[in-house]
Structures are given as structure tokens and as C-alpha cells.
Amino acid sequence: MGKWTNVKEELNACALIWPAMTDQAVLSAVQPLSARAALPWLVGLGVYALLLIAAPRLLGDPDSYSHIEVGRWIMAHGALPATDPFSFSMHGAHWITFEWLSEVIYAAAFALSGWPGVVVVAAAAIALAFGLFTFFLLRELSPTLTLLMVIVAVILLAPHMLARPHVLVLPVMVAWAGALVRRMDRGGPPPYWALPLLVLWANLHGSVVLALGLIGPAVLETLLRERRGEWPRVILRWLPFTALAVAASCLTPYGPQPLLMPLTTLGLGPALAWISEWRSQDFSHIGGFELLLLAGIFALTRGLTLPVVRALVVIGLLHFALAQIRNADLLGMLAPLYLAAPLGRKFGGPSADDAPIPARGPNLAGIGVLIAMSGMALARDVRPAAIITPEAAIAQADLARTGSVLNDYSFGGYLIFAGIPTFIDGRGELYGGPFIDRYNRAVALVDLGDFLKLLDEYKIGATLFAPQTPAIAMLDRLPQWQRVYSDDVAVVHKRRDGSPR
Template sequence: MSIAASLPVARAQRNLAPLCVAAASFLLLLVSGDSLLHDPDTLWQIKVGQWILDHHAVPWTDFYSLTRQGEVWLSTSWLSQVLFATTYSHWGWAGPVILTAAAIALAMGLLLAFLQRHLDLPYALVFCLLAMTLAAPHLLARPHVLALPVMVAWSGALMTAADRGRAPSFLLLPLMVLWANLHGGFVLGLALVGAIGLEALWCAAPARRPALMLRWAAFGVGALAASCCTPYGVDTLLGAARILSLGKSFSVIAEWRPADFSAFNPFAGALLGLLGLALTRSLTLSPPRVLLILGTTWMALAHVRSIETFGVIVPLVLAQPLSGWFRSVPDASRGLRMAPGAPGALAAVAIMLAAASASAAFAARHSFAFSATQTPVAAVDVLAERKAARIFNSYGFGGYLIVRDIRPFVDGRSELYGEKFLMDYFAAEDGRDVAGLLRMLDENKIDATLLTADSPAAQMLDHVAGWKRIYTDKIAVVHVRDNQAAASK
């Protein structure tokens, strides 16, 4: 009887722990909400979202840039852009901050719920904290964050099905529809169907494998079809593929660069910890699980933006094999204890109401502001006064120029510009190709430049005949053509 009575209590604890973690994460992120507004892409995401709302359509071509106007561009994150634009129009910067914080908090709560299927609460919390720490540099008000809880739910549900030796339920397919409309990262979800499906087949009895393989294959076909349930249809896959075809230009875009181990960082610590765990405990995994870990590790090593994927997928893959490793935590120290039934439900409601009221009170007293380093207001005011129309800009200023209805030379839509253009641009802007810089300025009939204060290109233009600096502050430098100097030359 005592064992039977303890089961509802443990279940209530498991139900409330993810909610408590989600509420705590949300409040923490809200208090530090300005840190979510440090990416220039947020600016043009909101601009595109507002265009979609105004025109009741999605863009098929570019109409923002100076150099790619009219070329094919599909907004594979259109739903996220609409959500950001809607919240911004109603609540200013508080809207995107709250929306982003809620998405991250939901992702952490879901991750804890999946991990608690196999691990006691303290160990599951360690993995959740690790995942949030690894993702921290990339937690920004951008579409990939709104898709983060969908990624956790999709990955966790697939691993749960594999752990139980079953095929996933077709009821999961609406998650793929949502993911494909939120962010182009849905291709990871499609890849996970095959990778996790191999784990289910590996662990199944030989007699069950043919039928199980057919069910996983049917689910994979359904997931592929679901990913095309967007305004772009099958072209959604082509739009996502363009992002992955940037080749060498990945090395010059900060979030796509390889991981840097010149100094110790959380990702390095996680890799060393994983290696140490395997060596000291003789960790044995099935080949498909090994491939999953190796695959996500390679992604994180190749591109820093994939480190958050590593932080989510690896704990989900390890949870079931690690369930027998750790000694169970004594009942007295398991943490939150709540009565089952109505008291537990009331506690959940109280947690949500407390988080909501605290959030409303903080948002009413705090004015969120976008990063000043990404918004060269004064410099653009100078350009607007001079009626400059063809501007060569630093990569990070493209989003702000779009918001100001000025066509940027380049912006964060890397897939629009392509590998060659980006490689030539960064070589010119970084000072590695002076001749290329001057050629770009002449061929594109540039009449002004808007560069960061520490840009090598800005320093070079100070010494180039035909150009003069007319404005400088801590954020940006403006150069314009000096026709008199060019004539005297």
C-alpha cells in the first residue's frame, strides 16, 4: 500500500518540476531581456513579418536589398516573422522579448519532462542546465528560438518511441507542419526520423523489424509531406537547401563558423565531460545512438550555431542508457512534493499565475531597448540628410537599413547573396582585398559607405582619393565620394 500511495506523489512531482523550471527560466530570461535583442537579423525579421501582415502574402523575391533586388528569395521563417511583428506592433520590444523568453522556457520544461522519464530530477536538471548554458550565446529574438520547443518535442517524442520499440504516432506530424513554417531548421527533424528510426530497428526483435521498418518509413514519408504544408509547398525544401549551400562563406559568418577551442568554453567542457564519462564508466551504446551523438557533435564542431542542437539531442540520446548508472536519489531529497489531484492542479495554476503577474509587473516598469551597436541611428540620419541611396554597409547594419527603408548592400539573408558574393564582400570589408573593395564601390555606383568604427575598410577609405569621412561615432563611420578630390586627381 505504501508503494502504491507513493506513485501518485512521484507523478505529481514529475508533472510540476518541468512547470517550475519553465517558470523560473522565463522569469530569468525576462529580467535579462535586453540580452535577447542583440542581433541585427531581428530587425529585418520584424520588417518582413509586417509586410506579410500588410499584404496577406509571403515574399517570393527580394525587394529590400540594393544588390539582389528581384531575385528569388523565400522566407522559410514566415510564421515566426509574423509572430514577432505582431507582438512588436502591440507591445514594442517587450513583445518579442516575452515571446522569445516563453519559447525558451517551454523548451526547457519539455526537455526536463522527457529526461525525467529515465533520470531522477537532480540529474535531469543538470542536463537541462547544460543545454541552456550551451545555447545561451544563440538565445536571441530570432525564428530559430521560436522553433526550439518544437525541436525538443519532436526529438523527445521520436526517442520515446524508439525507447519503447515502437514507431512514432502520426499525431506528431502537425509538429513538423509547425516547425516547417517557423524555421528552416525543420530539415534536422526529417533527418532525425531516419537516425532514430535505426535505433528502434536495432533494438527490436528480428521478427518485428520488417513491420516496424514499414511503420517508421511511412512516418518518414508523412513527415516529408508535412514539411511541405507551407505557403511555399515543395519549394520550402529548396529554400532550406539554399541555406546549406553557402560553402566557404560559412567560415566568415560568425554563427556559422567552426567551434573555437583556443580558450575554455562550455562546449569544450561538455565534450570533455562526455569523454570522461565514457572512459570512466565504460559507457556502451548501440551503434545508432553512437552515430546520433557523433553526428550532432560534428554539427556543433562545424558550426557554432549547432551547439544548441548538441545540448538538446545528446541528453535525449543518453537518458535511457544512463538510467541504470546513477544511484536513485532517496525519497527525502527528491525535491518538490505535492499532493496528487486537485491540490497539484491548483499548485500548477498558482505557479503560472505567479509567473504571469511577476512578468506583467516587470514589463510595465522596464523599457526594453534594442542593442545600440546594431542601430547606427545618428550615422543613418546623416545619410538620410544627404539623400544617399546607394550605400555600402557593414554586414551587421543591413537589418537596421531595411527598417529605415534604405536598401542595404548586404544583410543577414546569407542564402540570398550566395557564396561568391559573400566571400568577395567579406574580403573587401575586412581589408584583405583593397582592389576588390574599390571595384565593388565603382561597379555598384556606391555614393556612401556605412561601416563599423573598427572596420578595416573604413580605415582604408581615409587614404583613398575620391572618398572623405564626414561622420564618426563609437558605432559607425560614414564616407561619401569626394568629387573635388577625384577631379583634382
């Protein structure tokens, strides 16, 4: 996204400079502590500080509004919704909030500290993920290679660092993947201790099926490492773990339904092309993703050989990242974990001088810095971007008492937050592909007749669109519609009194 351009440029510059540094230079920065003890804290706190400085960017997505309102609804009713209470176009339709725990966390943070609290929660989750990410990489890589991987991951995740449920599950995902990769690297029994992470994951975000998918590579690599005669023993060792993992993933208020949410989303089909984060990567201009991809291809030409299972995992993650922009997160945070051991064998791992030491000092210092930064962040006045907040338009046009409002997709989150029923919002699983596709084609005037039909079919009393929406020009020319408000954020049209509906 354009709003992260400056951050990306700075990080890209760091990526060019860093290879020139030696491991000794990196280690000297954290002496007398070992890199293994200090670097996870330094990385986590550095990411946290960066996100707090760029706090408004975390609030740049309209779904942040709706997630908070859903969380408030859950706390007010003491229950989870089974049907849609927020729209008029789908009111009463079957709907589950598969991210309910994240929404309650965000709503509680908002109730306690407003938008600064939401920023602190999201930033802390991302920072924790990067701290764990660094910790796991340092087991196999030198500090220099570890920090290079961190820079790559930050660049890939930057556009999607937003106060939404997916960032709360990032540390859980890293911990789960790190536990499985550790077994692939060192052998041993399945990590039963990590199973509770799946219960947390399943209630924070609807991507827990990915966690189950990551078990497959661990089992396959273990099988390939053993003689064929040992395969039954390996399968019997991993089978109970896999069964318990599936059971843990179903421990939600909705049972196993969240496991199917990725399939529901991907089932939107062509409608996904209208949603920016679900589009495929755009190579019409050079960006961070393309540069990193080319750098990775170059690295493979330098003689790096990957075990077949690791290669398949990286290829799979790369496919997901190419198919949908938002999946660059998975490539950035998971691929390095699977590449760490092969890279360590090729380019050198932790040195003998980097033996682990008691981490009490770094922990106490890190916690102190964390508390100080959080306190300063909570004292700031931050709020979501104006471009997704049509507050003035709603107030001036009195849309709360207008009736059915045909709204811009990007305004759906704020309308839910403001208590105004939406025509459409970010819950693609509720509206379905045909509905989303019809809406976008209509407001883009791809199908002019259907736009007019939409106004009458849903008895629309007012429209609320971003200024660049093609439908605005048509409404300006329709005698039964009148423009009643406009600014740089939104334009409002209302039906003239007495116009048929």
C-alpha cells in the first residue's frame, strides 16, 4: 500500500547495508549479553517502537471499526451472534463471528483506552511475533542472517500490519510453526505442549486450518529421514498428535465451523478481485515483493540446496503469496523458519561464543522499556484515517434517520460502528460472491440498469459513496435524487420527497 512506501524504502535500504556487517559487529552491539538472549528483545522492541510511531497506519482499515463493534455486541449480549444483526441487506441471515475472541480483545482495549489502546494491543502482538521469530531463527542462524530475515519479513508484512484479528494470531502461528520445525530439525516426539495454541488460534482467527496443514511437512520429513521399515512407528507416533490437533481446532463456540472459513472466503470466486488484499500480486511496477522474490531466486543460484520437503513448503507459501497479496504474511513469517536450518548449514549458524546465558537481565530491561513505550503510546491522540471515517457526512445528512443507505464498501465498517445498518461491509463470508460482484459492477456503472434496479429493489433512501465512485455522476443526473452533502471523504445523495421507491 502507498501509505507504507516510506517505511519500505527505509527497510530496503537497511537490507542493502546489512550484508556488509559482520557477525562480530552485530554481536558487539549487544555485548556483554549474548545475541541469543538480547536480539529477540531488541527486534521485538524495535518493531513495537516503529509501529507506535506509525500508529495511525495501524488504524487504516475500515474493518477495525466493525471488529470493535462486534466485540461490543458480544460483551453487551453475553453471547455470540448466529445471524447477522448489522446489515439491512442480509439482516437475519446465518452468520458466525469466527474471530470472536480477537473482537472481544479489541473491544475491551477500546473501552479501556480508546483508539490508543487498540493500537497498543495490535502493535504488541506484532512485536511479540517478531520477537519469537527472531528467537527461533537464532537457534540455527548467525545474528546477521537472522536480522536479514527479520528485515525481509517486516517488508513483506508491512502493508498488512493493521489492527485486525489476523495480527493477534501472528505470535501463535510463529510459536506453532517453530515447534514443528524444531522437530523437523532435531527429531523427537511431536510437540504436545503446543496443542493449546490451536485452541487459542481457532478462536482468534479463522485460519487455524493452516496450523493443521503444517503438521503434514513435519510428518513427511520424519518419514523420509527413517528407513521404510520404521514408517509404521513414525505414523503411530504422529497420529494421536494429529487427532488431538484437529480436536483442539474444533474447540470453539461454533464447533468445527471456523475450519471451513478459508474455503468459504476462497469460494467468493471472481468477487475476490474487487477486494484489494485478495488480489494477486501486481508486477506492473517494481515493489518490495518483486525485489525480494528476485533476490531469493538469485540466492538459489549460489548453490543453496533445500531438502525436498522444505522446498515444497516454500513453493506452497510462494504460491499463496502470489495468488493473494495478503498471504505475503505467511511467506514472510513461515518460510524463514523452514529455511533456517539449511541456511545455517550452508552459511554458518550460531558461533560457539553465542551460547545461551540466563536471560533475566534482558527480560527485566525489555519489560521496563515495553511498559514505558506503552504508557507514552496510550497518552497519544490517535484515530482511524479520515478516508474511512465519513463521520461528518453521516451527521450533516442525518443518515441515522434516513432509512436504507447504499454505502461504499470502505464505509461499511464505520457504519456498523455508528449503529447504522449497512448494505455491504467487509464480511465477505456473509454476502457471498454473487452479491459482492453485483454490488461492485453496479456502483462502477458496469451495468447501469442494474444500478437503478438496485436502488429500487432495496428501497434505498440515501447513498454514501467515496467521491471517486462512478455512480455519483449518475445520481447527480437523476431527477429523483439530490446531492445533499459532499466533502473530500464522502458524497451523500437522498431521494427527493415524494420520489417512488
